Amino acid sequence: MKKAKYVFVTGGVTSSLGKGIIAASLAKLLQARGYSSTIQKFDPYINVDPGTMNPYEHGECYVTNDGAETDLDLGHYERFLNIPTSQANNVTTGRIYQTVIDNEREGKYLGKTVQVIPHITDEIKRRMLLLGESGEYDVIITELGGTVGDIESLPYVEAVRQLRWELGTDDTCVIHLTLVPYLKAAGELKTKPTQHSVKGLQELGVQPDILVCRTEHKLTPEIRKKVALFCNVNRNAVIESIDVESIYEVPLVMLKEKLDKVTLAKLRLSAKNEPDLDKWKDFLFKLSHPKAEVNIGLVGKYVELQDAYKSISEAFNHAGSVNECNVNVVSIQSESLSEENIEDRIGQLDGVLVAPGFGDRGIEGKIDTIKYLRENNIPFFGICLGMQCAVIEYGRNVLGLKNAHSVEMNPKTKFPVIDLMEGQKKIKNKGGTMRLGAYACDIEKGSLASKVYGKNAIQERHRHRYEFNNDYLDQYKKSGMVMSGINPDNNLVEIIELPNHPFFIGVQFHPELKSTVDNPHPLFVKFVRAALDKSKEA
Ligand code: GLN
Numbered sequence: 367m368k369k370a371k372y373v374f375v376t377g378g379v380t381s382s383l384g385k386g387i388i389a390a391s392l393a394k395l396l397q398a399r400g401y402s403s404t405i406q407k408f409d410p411y412i413n414v415d416p417g418t419m420n421p422y423e424h425g426e427c428y429v430t431n432d433g434a435e436t437d438l439d440l441g442h443y444e445r446f447l448n449i450p451t452s453q454a455n456n457v458t459t460g461r462i463y464q465t466v467i468d469n470e471r472e473g474k475y476l477g478k479t480v481q482v483i484p485h486i487t488d489e490i491k492r493r494m495l496l497l498g499e500s501g502e503y504d505v506i507i508t509e510l511g512g513t514v515g516d517i518e519s520l521p522y523v524e525a526v527r528q529l530r531w532e533l534g535t536d537d538t539c540v541i542h543l544t545l546v547p548y549l550k551a552a553g554e555l556k557t558k559p560t561q562h563s564v565k566g567l568q569e570l571g572v573q574p575d576i577l578v579c580r581t582e583h584k585l586t587p588e589i590r591k592k593v594a595l596f597c598n599v600n601r602n603a604v605i606e607s608i609d610v611e612s613i614y615e616v617p618l619v620m621l622k623e624k625l626d627k628v629t630l631a632k633l634r635l636s637a638k639n640e641p642d643l644d645k646w647k648d649f650l651f652k653l654s655h656p657k658a659e660v661n662i663g664l665v666g667k668y669v670e671l672q673d674a675y676k677s678i679s680e681a682f683n684h685a686g687s688v689n690e691c692n693v694n695v696v697s698i699q700s701e702s703l704s705e706e707n708i709e710d711r712i713g714q715l716d717g718v719l720v721a722p723g724f725g726d727r728g729i730e731g732k733i734d735t736i737k738y739l740r741e742n743n744i745p746f747f748g749i750c751l752g753m754q755c756a757v758i759e760y761g762r763n764v765l766g767l768k769n770a771h772s773v774e775m776n777p778k779t780k781f782p783v784i785d786l787m788e789g790q791k792k793i794k795n796k797g798g799t800m801r802l803g804a805y806a807c808d809i810e811k812g813s814l815a816s817k818v819y820g821k822n823a824i825q826e827r828h829r830h831r832y833e834f835n836n837d838y839l840d841q842y843k844k845s846g847m848v849m850s851g852i853n854p855d856n857n858l859v860e861i862i863e864l865p866n867h868p869f870f871i872g873v874q875f876h877p878e879l880k881s882t883v884d885n886p887h888p889l890f891v892k893f894v895r896a897a898l899d900k901s902k903e904a
Contacts, residue, residue: 368402370498371537371633373507374526376574378514378563379545383580384616386439388543388607388625389509390446391617395626397447398617398641401504404497405443406455407436408490409511410518414460418797425673429829429879430455433803439509441677441879445684446617448884457493459518465489482521490525491532505633514542515566527571539632541625542567542574543607546581546589555583557593564597575632576603578625584608603628614650614683614883617643649687649883656692660897663712665735665752666721667728669697675721677878678749684886685894693894703731708738717745717869717897720752722829722876726775733759745869745896747889750830753862753872754784757834760847767838774832785835787858793831801828805853807860807875813850814863814871818892824851826860826875833874834859869896 373392377385386407393403409416416424417435428441434453443451466489470480498506510526512519530538544560560579567574577599579585585593585606594601605623610616620626621641630637662682668674679695686693696715703711712718718739720732732752736759739746748756754772761770761783769776772784793799809815809822816822834849836857843849851861851873864870873889881887 367501368504370503370506371539371635372494372498372529372533373505373539373541373629373633375507375509375541375543376514376523376526376567376572377510377512377543378566379559381513383543383545384607384613385509385511385543386442387613387616388541388578388620389439389507390442391620392541392625392629393443393505393507394446394617394643394646395621395641396505396630398643398646399626399630399637400639401635402502403447403505403507404449404451404455404503405440405447405507405509406457406494406497407439407509407511408494408522409437409456409458410516410522411458411511412460412463413458414464414797415456415458417800421668421674422671425671426676427829428677429802429827429876431804431825431827435798435802435829437511438673438676441680442613444879445680445882448882454493454496457490459521462486462489462493483524486521487525487528490522491529494525494529504635514563514570520570523567523570523572530572536634539576539629540567540572540574541576541578541629543578543580546579546585546593548581548583555581555585555589557589557596560593561596568598573598575599576605576625576628578605578607580607580609582609600628603632612650612653612683614646614653617646618650645884649684652690653683653687656686656690658689658691658898658901659694660691660716660894660901661694661696661714662894662897663696663698663715663718663735664721665698665700665703665712665718665732667700667723668721669699677876677881678719678721681878681881681887681890682894684881684883685890688886688891689894689898691894691898693897698735700728700731700735703728703734705734708734712738712744713742715744716901717747717893719893720746720748720755722750722752724751724774729755729775733762737763740864740867740870743868745893745900746867746871747869747893748872749878750874750876753874754832754834756862756870756872757783757842760842761838764845765841772832781838783835783838784832786831787833790831800831803827805860805875806855807851808854809861810848810850810852813848813861814865814869815850815861818871818888820888826873826877827879828875830874834862868900869893 396403415435426438436456590604682693732755761767767781770781771779862872877889
């Protein structure tokens with residue numbers, strides 16, 4: 367039974383400084399030194415989870431094994447640490463208020479006025495301590511979303527202040543991530559935004575122990591001294607976080623800056639074990655020294671936003687490293703594709719991934735793309751909606767089911783080859799009601815899927831409402847499509863493939879969510895390999 371210590375990571379000056387990556391890097395270093403660590407993210411918005419937000423608002427929605435729809439930073443945590451997260455690792459203001467209001471209705475605070483302090487802050491604290499109570503972890507890292515100074519972050523900072531007082535300073539550590547901008551005209555790095563941001567925290571009663579300074583230029587010893595002096599931290603606790611090419615370099619940069627050692631010293635934990643990062647370094651070396659390159663199209667409707675397909679692009683990085691090749695992901699807006707321009711737009715690619723998604727926009731572009739890939743022997747990988755589009759394309763163009771469609775896009779279609787799942791038919795509420803999380807899938811022996819996975823029973827994560835309509839199963843099978851993955855409990859088709867093609871596979875689940883540095887996902891690894899073979903043909 368371990369007694370957990372708590373690290374809080376706050377952010378100042380601006381958003382997008384990479385708090386999630388810093389938190390994940392620190393956890394990686396602690397793990398590499400033999401400490402068990404996990405990360406949780408507290409987000410100050412009122413949605414109960416990010417599942418109801420458009421990817422343009424919030425980037426990708428990451429799904430855990432236990433079916434929680436969460437912030438994409440949890441994806442970084444899993445990719446770095448190679449341990450699964452759960453519902454408990456992501457909490458929002460919406461969830462906190464929902465619990466407090468439910469408690470109030472149940473009469474748990476009977477007689478009292480229910481207020482932000484103490485009721486909301488107590489609920490925040492309860493959840494901050496929850497993972498530590500399992501006795502599994504030495505260090506729990508809690509990332510606070512938002513920026514210090516935001517109105518909505520106030521109860522979280524107050525909860526941290528109270529916890530430091532309750533747990534004592536030896537068991538807690540506050541890391542504040544700030545920006546040290548470079549003013550080109552003055553030729554200088556500026557520390558004032560950092561000073562103001564720390565002052566903002568101090569006014570709320572929280573003195574940070576460590577400052578991680580995001581910067582485009584190296585911090586001089588004078589700058590470090592100045593930041594330390596004016597922000598009231600030790601000089602060795604001013605950590606430089608300089609821009610790097612790849613997020614996977616950050617743990618090594620933080621190791622060099624001793625973020626882990628300073629944190630451990632603050633928590634009165636020993637840093638005697640040297641971190642074992644051999645596997646990580648090997649991954650990074652291969653990632654940055656590719657021997658070949660492949661061009662893979664990513665056809666989707668949210669491609670303008672980098673974060674919308676975060677796990678997919680990271681899974682390509684993992685697979686690229688294994689194959690020692692640079693995966694150049696070419697983003698293609700599916701709305702811009704039509705039968706007339708398909709050849710020009712995708713004819714030269716070594717493979718195409720058709721992305722997950724919702725709704726009608728850009729759907730015909732995806733279907734036209736798949737037809738072209740199928741007929742021209744170009745590797746195809748469809749995820750969720752991408753797999754559903756492959757079923758629609760095959761229905762229309764091979765089976766002659768005119769205008770076959772998914773009921774999601776055309777509720778009146780004569781050939782509903784993709785239909786609403788039975789269990790979804792009575793559901794009215796949108797939040798948290800999809801088929802979510804890990805489910806089993808049995809794989810047909812001898813299939814492409816079984817070669818890819820090297821086993822015949824898998825578990826993958828899901829996030830969908832529609833499925834292959836089994837009324838059409840015989841028709842598809844007879845004409846050559848192989849339904850190679852089936853859920854053993856309800857016969858839902860999980861994987862489809864075409865045998866007489868170099869690589870044509872569609873999956874109803876989201877393999878990208880399980881790809882990590884230590885365990886690159888086999889579907890991505892083999893898809894990149896197929897693209898590599900294709901590139902050599904030319
Ligand atoms: N919109 C489709 C469904 O709900 C696919 C979802 C997805 O791609 N994640 O079934």
